[in-house]
Structure formats: C-alpha cells, structure tokens
Amino acid sequence: MIDSQSVKADAVVGSDNRGFDGGKLINGRRRHVVVDTLGLLLAVMVTAADVGDRTAAQVLLAQVAAAHHLLALVWADGSYTGSLVEQSLAVLAVVLAIVKRSDDMRGFVVLPKRWIVERFFAHLMQSRRLVRDFERSTSSAEAMVYWSMTTLMTRRLARPRPSRA
Secondary structure, three states, X not given: OEEEEEEEEOOOOOOOOXXXXXXXXXXXXXXXXXXXXXXXXXXXXXXXXXXXXXXXXXXXXXXXXXHOOOOOEEEEOHHHOOHHHHHHHHHHOOEEEEOOXXXXXXXXXXXXXXXXXXXXXXXXXXXXXXXXXXXXXXXHHHHHHHHHHHHHHHHHHHOOOOOOO
C-alpha cells in the first residue's frame, strides 16, 4: 500500500523543507510511505507538504521496485490516479490498483486493504517524536520513521507466543 501523511513542522524546520497542505490545512512536511500487507515499512520519503502525492509516488515506487523485485501489486487511494497508473505498469512492471470509495459513503471510512497503511500511521503517532516533525533535514526525518518501525518490529518478534496445550 502507498499513502501519505501530513504532519506539522516545528520552528527548527527551514522554509525550504516545509510547505502548506491545502487539503488538510497543515504547514509542515508530508511522509510518503509504502508498506507491505503486514503493515511493515518498505520505503519512506519525506517532502514538503505541498509536494503532490503523484509526484512523490513516482520516485518512491521506483525505489521500492528496485529494492523489492517480487513486488507486483500496490494498492493506493484516489489521489494516485491519472498517468501514474500507466507509468508504473509500463516502466516499473508494478500494477497500481486504486481502491475507490463509493459515492454513498460519508465521513471518514477506511476502505478495504487500506486499513493496513492507516494502522501504520497510528503506530507512528505512538512515537512521541513523530507526532510533530522536529528534524532539520528530511533524511533525518526519514531515519526517525525507520527507527520507529524498527522498535515496532522488535516488539512483534519479542512478543510471547501463546502456548499450545
């Protein structure tokens, strides 16, 4: 799954690394992530909040396709429609499936298969350092996302398994 999340930037973030997300009315940065079906992070890219989803997805999908050769299908929401679907199939050999919401849905509804990336963002928000972007550089902000994901993965590995009787 691919999705993005806008977060407010702290005062230490320079004006060259921040932008305004008009849809969510947030002045800060945007985290573009690709996660697998278990909700584990495959790649992250942090940009200014005014960078569009399709623009960042072109670069991010190319990175993921180069690193994970078995990747064949990526689910996305309606903000990734357009020429990106054809470009990802032609250039990267990755099918970009758009999960659309029906017209009769109202309010915030998590669509099928999309709840996995929403759960990932909820895990990020449990890390106090990631609630707001405090990092001066985007590479440092990306490293903080990887660090948070590493702690989540180690917790899952260290979790005691139920014994079978």
